[in-house]
Amino acid sequence: MAPDGPAAPGVGGGATGPLARRLEEYRFPEGYRRMFLSAAYAFAEKGFHGTTTRDIAARAGMSPAAMYAFFRSKEDALYQIAIAALDLTVEMLSAEGARSRRPADRLRDVVKILSIWYANNSPVASVVLHQLGALTPEHQAEVLSRKRAIDQVVRGVITDGVASGDFVICDVTAIETAIMSLCVDVARWYRAGGRRTPEAIGELNADLALRLVQPAPDPVR
Amino acid sequence: MAPDGPAAPGVGGGATGPLARRLEEYRFPEGYRRMFLSAAYAFAEKGFHGTTTRDIAARAGMSPAAMYAFFRSKEDALYQIAIAALDLTVEMLSAEGARSRRPADRLRDVVKILSIWYANNSPVASVVLHQLGALTPEHQAEVLSRKRAIDQVVRGVITDGVASGDFVICDVTAIETAIMSLCVDVARWYRAGGRRTPEAIGELNADLALRLVQPAPDPVR
DNA sequence: GTCTATACAGGGATAGAC
Protein backbone atom coordinates (compact mmCIF):
# COMPACT_ATOMS: atom_id res chain seq x y z
CA MET A 1 0.00 0.00 0.00
CA ALA A 2 2.70 2.44 0.97
CA PRO A 3 5.23 3.21 -1.74
CA ASP A 4 8.13 0.80 -1.74
CA GLY A 5 11.77 1.64 -1.35
CA PRO A 6 13.20 4.45 0.73
CA ALA A 7 10.00 6.15 1.82
CA ALA A 8 10.12 9.86 1.46
CA PRO A 9 11.12 11.35 4.78
CA GLY A 10 8.39 13.31 6.39
CA VAL A 11 5.54 11.97 4.33
CA GLY A 12 5.09 9.30 6.96
CA GLY A 13 1.60 8.34 7.99
CA GLY A 14 0.11 10.62 5.41
CA ALA A 15 0.78 8.12 2.70
CA THR A 16 -1.92 5.77 3.95
CA GLY A 17 -4.97 7.99 4.52
CA PRO A 18 -8.09 8.14 2.39
CA LEU A 19 -6.73 11.07 0.45
CA ALA A 20 -3.56 9.21 -0.42
CA ARG A 21 -5.60 6.23 -1.59
CA ARG A 22 -7.72 8.53 -3.67
CA LEU A 23 -4.65 9.94 -5.39
CA GLU A 24 -3.58 6.41 -6.28
CA GLU A 25 -7.00 5.43 -7.56
CA TYR A 26 -7.08 8.39 -9.85
CA ARG A 27 -3.62 7.44 -11.17
CA PHE A 28 -1.92 10.64 -10.24
CA PRO A 29 1.81 10.34 -10.99
CA GLU A 30 3.91 9.21 -8.08
CA GLY A 31 5.89 12.43 -7.91
CA TYR A 32 2.72 14.47 -7.76
CA ARG A 33 1.37 12.31 -4.95
CA ARG A 34 4.54 12.66 -2.92
CA MET A 35 4.60 16.41 -3.36
CA PHE A 36 0.89 16.76 -2.64
CA LEU A 37 1.14 14.87 0.63
CA SER A 38 4.34 16.65 1.61
CA ALA A 39 2.63 19.98 1.14
CA ALA A 40 -0.50 18.90 3.00
CA TYR A 41 1.43 17.72 6.03
CA ALA A 42 3.76 20.68 6.02
CA PHE A 43 0.82 23.09 5.90
CA ALA A 44 -0.84 21.21 8.71
CA GLU A 45 2.21 21.39 10.93
CA LYS A 46 3.45 24.89 10.29
CA GLY A 47 0.61 26.63 8.53
CA PHE A 48 0.65 27.91 4.96
CA HIS A 49 2.84 30.93 5.59
CA GLY A 50 5.06 29.04 7.99
CA THR A 51 5.85 26.47 5.33
CA THR A 52 8.48 27.18 2.70
CA THR A 53 8.59 25.66 -0.73
CA ARG A 54 11.91 24.21 0.36
CA ASP A 55 10.21 22.44 3.26
CA ILE A 56 7.71 20.86 0.94
CA ALA A 57 10.31 19.70 -1.53
CA ALA A 58 12.59 18.38 1.21
CA ARG A 59 9.77 16.31 2.74
CA ALA A 60 9.17 14.78 -0.65
CA GLY A 61 12.89 14.04 -0.88
CA MET A 62 13.42 16.33 -3.82
CA SER A 63 15.32 19.46 -4.70
CA PRO A 64 14.10 22.91 -3.71
CA ALA A 65 12.66 23.73 -7.10
CA ALA A 66 10.92 20.39 -7.65
CA MET A 67 7.58 21.57 -6.33
CA TYR A 68 7.11 23.75 -9.39
CA ALA A 69 7.01 20.73 -11.66
CA PHE A 70 3.61 19.89 -10.10
CA PHE A 71 2.17 23.11 -8.77
CA ARG A 72 2.23 26.51 -10.35
CA SER A 73 2.79 28.11 -6.96
CA LYS A 74 2.57 27.41 -3.27
CA GLU A 75 -0.93 28.81 -3.26
CA ASP A 76 -1.86 26.43 -6.05
CA ALA A 77 -0.73 23.51 -3.89
CA LEU A 78 -2.97 24.66 -1.05
CA TYR A 79 -5.84 25.07 -3.45
CA GLN A 80 -5.51 21.60 -4.90
CA ILE A 81 -5.24 20.06 -1.46
CA ALA A 82 -8.33 21.84 -0.23
CA ILE A 83 -10.39 20.92 -3.28
CA ALA A 84 -9.37 17.28 -3.17
CA ALA A 85 -10.11 16.96 0.54
CA LEU A 86 -13.48 18.66 0.30
CA ASP A 87 -14.55 16.77 -2.80
CA LEU A 88 -13.73 13.51 -1.10
CA THR A 89 -15.71 14.54 1.96
CA VAL A 90 -18.72 15.50 -0.10
CA GLU A 91 -18.48 12.25 -1.97
CA MET A 92 -18.39 10.14 1.18
CA LEU A 93 -21.36 11.99 2.59
CA SER A 94 -23.36 11.82 -0.62
CA ALA A 95 -22.96 8.08 -0.89
CA GLU A 96 -24.45 7.97 2.58
CA GLY A 97 -27.24 10.40 1.98
CA ALA A 98 -28.46 8.48 -1.05
CA ARG A 99 -29.80 5.69 1.10
CA SER A 100 -33.21 6.53 2.42
CA ARG A 101 -33.61 5.33 5.99
CA ARG A 102 -34.68 6.66 9.33
CA PRO A 103 -33.38 10.16 10.02
CA ALA A 104 -31.77 9.03 13.27
CA ASP A 105 -29.73 6.41 11.43
CA ARG A 106 -28.77 8.87 8.75
CA LEU A 107 -27.67 11.41 11.34
CA ARG A 108 -25.63 8.73 13.08
CA ASP A 109 -23.90 7.86 9.82
CA VAL A 110 -23.22 11.42 8.78
CA VAL A 111 -21.74 12.32 12.15
CA LYS A 112 -19.67 9.15 12.19
CA ILE A 113 -18.30 9.78 8.72
CA LEU A 114 -17.37 13.36 9.50
CA SER A 115 -15.85 12.56 12.90
CA ILE A 116 -13.79 9.67 11.59
CA TRP A 117 -12.69 11.78 8.67
CA TYR A 118 -11.59 14.65 10.88
CA ALA A 119 -9.72 12.23 13.14
CA ASN A 120 -8.00 10.19 10.47
CA ASN A 121 -7.15 13.28 8.48
CA SER A 122 -6.73 15.78 11.24
CA PRO A 123 -3.66 17.34 9.63
CA VAL A 124 -5.30 17.81 6.26
CA ALA A 125 -8.57 18.75 7.91
CA SER A 126 -6.95 21.45 9.97
CA VAL A 127 -5.50 22.85 6.77
CA VAL A 128 -8.96 22.99 5.23
CA LEU A 129 -10.41 24.50 8.39
CA HIS A 130 -7.82 27.13 9.17
CA GLN A 131 -5.42 27.82 6.30
CA LEU A 132 -7.77 28.85 3.54
CA GLY A 133 -7.36 32.55 4.21
CA ALA A 134 -4.17 32.28 2.17
CA LEU A 135 -6.05 31.39 -1.00
CA THR A 136 -6.85 33.93 -3.69
CA PRO A 137 -10.40 35.27 -3.48
CA GLU A 138 -11.42 33.21 -6.52
CA HIS A 139 -10.10 30.02 -5.00
CA GLN A 140 -11.70 30.86 -1.68
CA ALA A 141 -15.04 31.12 -3.40
CA GLU A 142 -14.67 27.72 -5.02
CA VAL A 143 -13.70 26.17 -1.74
CA LEU A 144 -16.49 27.86 0.13
CA SER A 145 -19.13 26.42 -2.16
CA ARG A 146 -17.86 22.93 -1.36
CA LYS A 147 -17.92 23.65 2.34
CA ARG A 148 -21.50 24.72 1.97
CA ALA A 149 -22.32 21.45 0.26
CA ILE A 150 -21.12 19.63 3.38
CA ASP A 151 -23.19 21.86 5.63
CA GLN A 152 -26.18 21.18 3.39
CA VAL A 153 -25.94 17.46 3.90
CA VAL A 154 -26.01 17.84 7.66
CA ARG A 155 -28.80 20.36 7.49
CA GLY A 156 -30.80 18.14 5.17
CA VAL A 157 -30.72 15.23 7.56
CA ILE A 158 -31.81 17.44 10.43
CA THR A 159 -34.69 19.05 8.55
CA ASP A 160 -35.87 15.65 7.33
CA GLY A 161 -35.88 14.43 10.90
CA VAL A 162 -37.82 17.45 12.04
CA ALA A 163 -40.32 17.03 9.22
CA SER A 164 -40.88 13.38 10.04
CA GLY A 165 -41.21 14.14 13.73
CA ASP A 166 -38.21 12.04 14.68
CA PHE A 167 -36.30 15.09 15.86
CA VAL A 168 -37.80 17.72 18.10
CA ILE A 169 -35.76 20.88 18.15
CA CYS A 170 -36.52 24.57 18.14
CA ASP A 171 -33.73 25.93 15.95
CA VAL A 172 -32.34 23.88 13.08
CA THR A 173 -29.42 26.21 12.39
CA ALA A 174 -28.28 26.19 16.00
CA ILE A 175 -28.35 22.41 16.20
CA GLU A 176 -26.63 22.10 12.85
CA THR A 177 -23.87 24.36 14.11
CA ALA A 178 -23.50 22.45 17.34
CA ILE A 179 -23.28 19.11 15.57
CA MET A 180 -20.71 20.47 13.16
CA SER A 181 -18.77 21.79 16.14
CA LEU A 182 -18.58 18.32 17.63
CA CYS A 183 -17.27 16.95 14.34
CA VAL A 184 -14.80 19.57 13.22
CA ASP A 185 -13.31 20.11 16.65
CA VAL A 186 -12.08 16.53 16.49
CA ALA A 187 -9.42 17.85 14.13
CA ARG A 188 -8.20 20.16 16.90
CA TRP A 189 -7.94 17.72 19.78
CA TYR A 190 -7.48 14.31 18.19
CA ARG A 191 -4.10 12.64 18.55
CA ALA A 192 -3.26 9.35 16.89
CA GLY A 193 -2.69 6.65 19.47
CA GLY A 194 -4.92 8.36 21.99
CA ARG A 195 -7.51 6.82 24.24
CA ARG A 196 -10.12 6.37 21.53
CA THR A 197 -9.95 5.11 18.00
CA PRO A 198 -11.44 7.29 15.28
CA GLU A 199 -14.29 4.79 15.02
CA ALA A 200 -15.01 5.05 18.75
CA ILE A 201 -15.00 8.84 18.45
CA GLY A 202 -17.44 8.55 15.58
CA GLU A 203 -19.81 6.41 17.66
CA LEU A 204 -19.52 8.73 20.61
CA ASN A 205 -20.22 11.87 18.61
CA ALA A 206 -23.14 10.14 16.94
CA ASP A 207 -24.60 9.43 20.38
CA LEU A 208 -24.10 13.02 21.44
CA ALA A 209 -25.61 14.38 18.24
CA LEU A 210 -28.72 12.28 18.80
CA ARG A 211 -29.02 13.69 22.28
CA LEU A 212 -29.01 17.15 20.77
CA VAL A 213 -31.91 16.42 18.42
CA GLN A 214 -34.03 14.44 20.83
CA PRO A 215 -34.81 16.81 23.64
CA ALA A 216 -34.85 15.28 27.02
CA PRO A 217 -37.91 13.91 28.78
CA ASP A 218 -39.88 12.11 26.17
CA PRO A 219 -41.35 9.14 27.96
CA VAL A 220 -44.60 8.99 26.03
CA ARG A 221 -44.14 8.69 22.32
CA MET B 1 -16.80 28.81 7.69
CA ALA B 2 -14.07 30.96 6.23
CA PRO B 3 -11.54 31.65 8.96
CA ASP B 4 -10.98 35.30 8.42
CA GLY B 5 -13.08 38.14 7.23
CA PRO B 6 -11.94 41.68 6.76
CA ALA B 7 -12.09 42.96 10.31
CA ALA B 8 -12.01 46.62 10.97
CA PRO B 9 -8.91 48.25 9.51
CA GLY B 10 -6.45 49.45 12.03
CA VAL B 11 -7.11 48.46 15.59
CA GLY B 12 -10.82 48.90 15.11
CA GLY B 13 -13.17 46.80 17.19
CA GLY B 14 -10.33 45.30 19.11
CA ALA B 15 -9.99 48.38 21.20
CA THR B 16 -13.22 47.70 23.04
CA GLY B 17 -13.03 44.04 24.06
CA PRO B 18 -12.37 42.67 27.53
CA LEU B 19 -8.69 42.32 26.79
CA ALA B 20 -8.41 45.95 25.79
CA ARG B 21 -10.16 46.98 28.98
CA ARG B 22 -7.83 44.82 30.98
CA LEU B 23 -4.81 46.50 29.42
CA GLU B 24 -6.23 49.85 30.49
CA GLU B 25 -7.01 48.71 34.01
CA TYR B 26 -3.48 47.52 34.47
CA ARG B 27 -2.20 50.90 33.26
CA PHE B 28 -0.20 49.61 30.38
CA PRO B 29 1.18 52.53 28.37
CA GLU B 30 -0.96 53.63 25.50
CA GLY B 31 1.65 52.76 22.88
CA TYR B 32 1.98 49.26 24.24
CA ARG B 33 -1.78 48.78 24.16
CA ARG B 34 -2.02 49.92 20.57
CA MET B 35 0.79 47.66 19.48
CA PHE B 36 -0.54 44.72 21.46
CA LEU B 37 -3.98 44.95 19.89
CA SER B 38 -2.56 45.55 16.43
CA ALA B 39 -0.52 42.40 16.72
CA ALA B 40 -3.41 40.38 18.08
CA TYR B 41 -5.74 41.36 15.25
CA ALA B 42 -3.09 40.95 12.61
CA PHE B 43 -2.24 37.46 13.85
CA ALA B 44 -5.92 36.59 13.91
CA GLU B 45 -6.45 37.69 10.33
CA LYS B 46 -3.33 36.46 8.63
CA GLY B 47 -1.76 34.05 11.07
CA PHE B 48 1.55 34.53 12.84
CA HIS B 49 3.77 33.77 9.87
CA GLY B 50 1.49 35.62 7.49
CA THR B 51 1.85 38.78 9.54
CA THR B 52 4.86 41.04 9.11
CA THR B 53 6.26 43.28 11.78
CA ARG B 54 5.55 46.07 9.33
CA ASP B 55 1.86 45.07 9.26
CA ILE B 56 1.68 45.27 13.01
CA ALA B 57 3.34 48.64 13.21
CA ALA B 58 1.25 50.04 10.38
CA ARG B 59 -2.00 48.98 12.08
CA ALA B 60 -0.85 50.80 15.18
CA GLY B 61 -0.13 53.83 13.02
CA MET B 62 3.59 53.73 13.71
CA SER B 63 6.82 53.27 11.85
CA PRO B 64 8.09 49.83 10.83
CA ALA B 65 10.55 49.53 13.69
CA ALA B 66 8.19 50.74 16.41
CA MET B 67 7.12 47.27 17.45
CA TYR B 68 10.54 46.63 18.94
CA ALA B 69 10.06 49.36 21.50
CA PHE B 70 7.48 47.09 23.18
CA PHE B 71 8.28 43.55 22.17
CA ARG B 72 11.65 41.91 21.90
CA SER B 73 10.53 40.02 18.82
CA LYS B 74 7.45 39.03 16.88
CA GLU B 75 7.36 35.76 18.81
CA ASP B 76 7.42 37.71 22.05
CA ALA B 77 4.33 39.62 20.94
CA LEU B 78 2.49 36.38 20.30
CA TYR B 79 3.59 35.05 23.66
CA GLN B 80 2.38 38.07 25.57
CA ILE B 81 -0.95 38.06 23.75
CA ALA B 82 -1.52 34.39 24.48
CA ILE B 83 -0.62 34.71 28.16
CA ALA B 84 -2.80 37.78 28.67
CA ALA B 85 -5.79 36.18 26.97
CA LEU B 86 -5.49 32.90 28.84
CA ASP B 87 -4.91 34.55 32.21
CA LEU B 88 -7.99 36.66 31.73
CA THR B 89 -10.02 33.60 30.80
CA VAL B 90 -8.83 31.68 33.84
CA GLU B 91 -9.62 34.67 36.01
CA MET B 92 -13.16 35.02 34.71
CA LEU B 93 -13.79 31.34 35.20
CA SER B 94 -12.29 31.25 38.67
CA ALA B 95 -14.46 34.09 39.88
CA GLU B 96 -17.36 31.96 38.76
CA GLY B 97 -16.15 28.71 40.24
CA ALA B 98 -15.70 30.31 43.65
CA ARG B 99 -19.44 30.52 44.18
CA SER B 100 -20.77 27.24 45.42
CA ARG B 101 -24.11 26.49 43.90
CA ARG B 102 -25.86 23.72 42.07
CA PRO B 103 -23.65 22.00 39.50
CA ALA B 104 -26.17 22.65 36.75
CA ASP B 105 -26.02 26.38 37.41
CA ARG B 106 -22.27 26.34 37.55
CA LEU B 107 -22.06 24.46 34.27
CA ARG B 108 -24.44 26.97 32.71
CA ASP B 109 -22.27 29.84 33.87
CA VAL B 110 -18.99 28.30 32.80
CA VAL B 111 -20.29 27.49 29.33
CA LYS B 112 -21.81 30.93 29.00
CA ILE B 113 -18.60 32.65 30.02
CA LEU B 114 -16.52 30.64 27.61
CA SER B 115 -18.94 30.96 24.72
CA ILE B 116 -19.33 34.69 25.15
CA TRP B 117 -15.59 35.06 25.47
CA TYR B 118 -14.92 33.11 22.30
CA ALA B 119 -17.53 35.14 20.45
CA ASN B 120 -16.52 38.57 21.68
CA ASN B 121 -12.86 37.78 21.23
CA SER B 122 -13.00 35.43 18.31
CA PRO B 123 -9.95 37.01 16.65
CA VAL B 124 -7.79 36.79 19.75
CA ALA B 125 -9.25 33.42 20.63
CA SER B 126 -8.42 31.97 17.26
CA VAL B 127 -4.86 33.14 17.77
CA VAL B 128 -4.72 31.30 21.07
CA LEU B 129 -6.31 28.23 19.55
CA HIS B 130 -4.38 27.95 16.33
CA GLN B 131 -1.23 30.06 16.23
CA LEU B 132 0.66 28.81 19.24
CA GLY B 133 2.79 26.42 17.23
CA ALA B 134 4.95 29.41 16.39
CA LEU B 135 6.00 29.87 20.02
CA THR B 136 9.30 28.62 21.36
CA PRO B 137 9.00 25.30 23.21
CA GLU B 138 9.46 27.07 26.56
CA HIS B 139 6.68 29.53 25.81
CA GLN B 140 4.48 26.75 24.52
CA ALA B 141 4.85 24.96 27.82
CA GLU B 142 3.84 28.02 29.79
CA VAL B 143 0.81 28.54 27.61
CA LEU B 144 -0.18 24.90 27.76
CA SER B 145 -0.32 24.92 31.53
CA ARG B 146 -2.79 27.78 31.40
CA LYS B 147 -4.90 25.98 28.85
CA ARG B 148 -4.99 23.03 31.17
CA ALA B 149 -6.20 25.26 33.97
CA ILE B 150 -9.21 26.16 31.85
CA ASP B 151 -9.93 22.52 31.07
CA GLN B 152 -9.68 21.78 34.79
CA VAL B 153 -12.42 24.24 35.64
CA VAL B 154 -14.78 22.62 33.17
CA ARG B 155 -13.82 19.15 34.32
CA GLY B 156 -14.25 20.13 37.95
CA VAL B 157 -17.81 21.27 37.42
CA ILE B 158 -18.63 18.07 35.57
CA THR B 159 -17.12 15.76 38.18
CA ASP B 160 -18.86 17.66 40.96
CA GLY B 161 -22.14 17.21 39.18
CA VAL B 162 -21.50 13.53 38.72
CA ALA B 163 -20.55 13.16 42.39
CA SER B 164 -23.69 14.92 43.53
CA GLY B 165 -25.84 12.89 41.19
CA ASP B 166 -27.00 15.91 39.24
CA PHE B 167 -25.27 14.72 36.09
CA VAL B 168 -25.52 11.22 34.77
CA ILE B 169 -22.86 10.44 32.22
CA CYS B 170 -20.64 7.52 31.45
CA ASP B 171 -17.42 9.22 30.42
CA VAL B 172 -16.37 12.52 31.97
CA THR B 173 -13.51 13.15 29.58
CA ALA B 174 -15.69 12.63 26.54
CA ILE B 175 -18.34 15.01 27.78
CA GLU B 176 -15.74 17.55 28.82
CA THR B 177 -14.31 17.42 25.32
CA ALA B 178 -17.70 17.79 23.71
CA ILE B 179 -18.62 20.78 25.85
CA MET B 180 -15.31 22.44 25.10
CA SER B 181 -15.92 21.79 21.41
CA LEU B 182 -19.20 23.67 21.57
CA CYS B 183 -17.45 26.61 23.23
CA VAL B 184 -14.22 26.91 21.30
CA ASP B 185 -15.82 26.32 17.93
CA VAL B 186 -17.70 29.56 18.45
CA ALA B 187 -14.42 31.29 17.63
CA ARG B 188 -14.45 29.60 14.22
CA TRP B 189 -17.99 30.34 13.07
CA TYR B 190 -19.00 33.48 14.97
CA ARG B 191 -19.35 36.70 13.02
CA ALA B 192 -20.14 40.00 14.67
CA GLY B 193 -23.53 41.24 13.59
CA GLY B 194 -24.80 37.75 12.90
CA ARG B 195 -28.12 36.26 13.81
CA ARG B 196 -27.32 35.79 17.49
CA THR B 197 -25.67 37.99 20.05
CA PRO B 198 -22.79 36.53 22.05
CA GLU B 199 -25.10 36.38 25.06
CA ALA B 200 -27.71 34.41 23.13
CA ILE B 201 -25.00 32.02 21.95
CA GLY B 202 -23.91 31.60 25.54
CA GLU B 203 -27.46 30.73 26.63
CA LEU B 204 -27.88 28.33 23.76
CA ASN B 205 -24.63 26.52 24.38
CA ALA B 206 -25.46 26.30 28.07
CA ASP B 207 -28.74 24.60 27.15
CA LEU B 208 -26.96 22.18 24.87
CA ALA B 209 -24.28 21.41 27.45
CA LEU B 210 -26.96 20.56 29.98
CA ARG B 211 -28.52 18.17 27.51
CA LEU B 212 -25.19 16.44 27.22
CA VAL B 213 -24.86 15.85 30.97
CA GLN B 214 -28.45 14.97 31.69
CA PRO B 215 -29.29 12.09 29.46
CA ALA B 216 -33.01 11.61 29.52
CA PRO B 217 -34.43 8.14 29.73
CA ASP B 218 -34.32 7.50 26.05
CA PRO B 219 -36.98 5.16 24.69
CA VAL B 220 -35.57 5.16 21.19
CA ARG B 221 -32.26 3.64 22.15
C1' DG C 1 10.69 15.50 -14.25
C1' DT C 2 14.56 16.52 -11.76
C1' DC C 3 18.56 18.94 -10.97
C1' DT C 4 21.84 23.29 -9.98
C1' DA C 5 22.22 27.99 -9.99
C1' DT C 6 20.37 32.34 -9.41
C1' DA C 7 17.37 36.63 -9.69
C1' DC C 8 14.79 39.29 -6.92
C1' DA C 9 11.65 40.78 -3.30
C1' DG C 10 10.32 40.74 1.25
C1' DG C 11 10.77 40.80 6.00
C1' DG C 12 13.06 40.40 10.91
C1' DA C 13 15.85 42.88 13.43
C1' DT C 14 19.34 46.62 14.64
C1' DA C 15 21.76 51.37 14.72
C1' DG C 16 21.61 55.74 15.89
C1' DA C 17 19.43 60.45 15.58
C1' DC C 18 15.96 63.17 17.88
Place this chain on the structure above:
DNA sequence: GTCTATCCCTGTATAGAC
Protein backbone atom coordinates in the same frame (compact mmCIF):
# COMPACT_ATOMS: atom_id res chain seq x y z
C1' DG D 1 9.49 56.09 22.46
C1' DT D 2 9.46 57.10 17.83
C1' DC D 3 11.65 57.91 13.70
C1' DT D 4 14.74 56.89 9.27
C1' DA D 5 17.96 54.07 7.26
C1' DT D 6 19.88 49.87 6.56
C1' DC D 7 21.81 45.13 7.07
C1' DC D 8 21.33 40.65 5.67
C1' DC D 9 19.07 36.46 5.59
C1' DT D 10 15.21 33.85 3.90
C1' DG D 11 12.03 32.46 0.60
C1' DT D 12 9.45 32.41 -3.99
C1' DA D 13 10.01 31.62 -8.37
C1' DT D 14 12.58 31.14 -12.84
C1' DA D 15 16.36 29.65 -16.23
C1' DG D 16 18.42 26.26 -18.37
C1' DA D 17 21.17 21.83 -18.41
C1' DC D 18 20.39 16.84 -18.37
